[in-house]
Amino acid sequence: MPYTGQCACGAVTLAIAGEPIATRQCWCRQCQQIAAGSPTNNAIFNAEDVAITGPLAQKTWTAASGNTLTFHFCPACGSQVFGQSSARMHLKTVRFGVLDADHGLAPQAIIWTDDAPAWAQIDPTLKSWPQQPPAPPPAS
Secondary structure (H helix, E strand, C coil): CCEEEECCCCCCEEEECCCCCEEEEECCHHHHHHCCCCCEEEEEEEHHHEEEECCCEEEEEECCCCCEEEEEECCCCCCEEEEEECCCCCEEEEEHHHECCCCCCCCCEEECHHHCCCCCCCCCCCEECCCCCCCCCCCC
């Protein structure tokens, strides 16, 4: 498996069989709320490549994009595991923090920069979008 991981308490584990379609840093308000004021850093995988064991809780809301977002997290320790959009159910957006420390991934793009606070450090070398980015390319 190219990627493995677990939540902070170890109750939820991941084994991911494929490479990410994209990696992104997200500054939307919902991500700032679940990341204690920071952006989330995410790897987008084909849903079928992501195997998760252990209990998950979830919270669903309507995002600024108009899509319904569901965030899945460990009910014991609260670690964010992945998010999923109603517009892209074939994808799972896995949080970098739940992947094993040696995953080697970094954001390739930054999204929802209009929602970033004035003090945010936006990497000028990365492609960025002020709001909703284009959908990742389809899996090959």
